[in-house]
Amino acid sequence: MYEMCAGVDKPGGALVWHVMAKNAARTLCGRRLGQRVDGASAQRAGHCSTCMALFGKLMTAPPAVGSPAGTDH
Ligand SMILES: [Zn+2]
Numbered sequence: 001m002y003e004m005c006a007g008v009d010k011p012g013g014a015l016v017w018h019v020m021a022k023n024a025a026r027t028l029c030g031r032r033l034g035q036r037v038d039g040a041s042a043q044r045a046g047h048c049s050t051c052m053a054l055f056g057k058l059m060t061a062p063p064a065v066g067s068p069a070g071t072d073h
Pocket residue numbers: 017018019027028029030031048049050051
């Protein structure tokens with residue numbers, strides 16, 4: 001599963017929701033989110049366009065090699 005995490009777009013920038021990379025301490029767009037964000041401002045935040053684009057690709061990608069469902073030869 002992927003986890004959403006609110007953080008700034010860039011230092012001093014707008015607050016957006018990023019998608020955390022699997023087994024990594026950074027977002028799909030390569031950002032490390034240092035500071036905590038309060039819930040009220042996180043609720044008004046938009047979505048990181050880079051993360052959303054990469055997340056969409058991950059969701060539509062074929063199953064990884066080695067997946068039991070993907071062996072048909
Ligand atoms: Zn992002």
